[in-house]
Amino acid sequence: MAQTQILHVDPYQPDPDTIAVAAAAIAGGQLVAFPTETVYGLGANAFDPAAVERIFTAKQRPWTDPLIVHLATVSHLDRVVQDMPAALIGLAERFWPGPLTLVLCRGRSVAPNVSAGRNTVAVRVPAHPVAHALLVACDLPIAAPSANLFSRPSPTTAQHVLDDLDGRVEVILDGGTATIGLESTVVDLTQTPPVLLRPGGVPAELLLDLLPDLRVPADPMVGAEGEATASPGMLLKHYAPHAAVVLLRGNALSARALALTILNLLHNAGRRVGLLVPDEEFSLYVGLHAEVVGMGPSTDLLAVARYLFARLRELDSLGVDVILAREVAAGGLGTAIRDRLFRAAEGKILDADAPVDLGNWLTPLLK
């Protein structure tokens, strides 16, 4: 096991000497966790299959789930991809650097395990100054998934990375809290028409200008298990805290009434409950037998997205067994927030405005 070294850097003007230490670690086949504008990544040299293998081991990630390759600039694309579809240039000009990942044909130098053996590779140019400085300093493409243990909420601070990966990563660059807080949007350009594989930091609505034929799977974006293979990372159980998560759908007052009923049943059974609610509903839940955490005002999706994973981790650290979370409406960044909550809940949704068989629902939560 590695000794984890934490290096603090200014998120806007990272010190070149510190970045050089991290760049040397990447060049030497080691793992470096670094901030991006979306979430923290767990990076390794994308040309080095042994280094890439260590990412999978450190995260306990299935070998079948491919990684995203990060580049310093668009001009480095030819180091990692084979051909450039017509739509690529416009998308790159408009959204890079930024939270958009494009799946393209894999170049020969990219370690095959980056792509889990596929002939495609997912690529993005991150906008975070620390990620950019690291990529420039090592002059290598960096393969990096989110720097969490497999199926845990993605890390948005260096502390989250340390909580999951202490002793499993050589260097953590601590550049503060990730700005967007949710992962990049993933679009597969090798399919015709192109397909949205994961909603993320760039809302699909913005992509339609340049990709009018983009196939956007129905919301929520979880198909049958078989469908999950198009983007293996889109498994149902993902981004999950230790506690069981249940989503509450419906208007504020009926959701409160249902939450109260569930809360009493769980409380009487000795279970600790957490509530994740929009700030404007917070006052409806004070004084209850529950840990209540505000998710931000539902009119401020940037704030909700930025701290969503941190709040799920916070509820875990409060020791709750069950988290009741209010569903978030689709549209803009809301689609990605909704998707992450849906996966954290492994698809469990209770509609407060419809008849519910609570016994059926609660039995598994009481086990």
Ligand code: TXA
């Ligand atoms: O914002 C982000 O994308 C962050 C930061 C670190 O860049 N990275 C990230 O990586 O979220 P990860 O590994 O947690 O998610 C990558 C997603 C997965 O859903 C994976 O299946 C998909 O991208 N993916 C990667 N390569 C692919 C490929 N060749 N074909 C289809 N899907 C791919």
Ligand code: MG
């Ligand atoms: Mg991930």
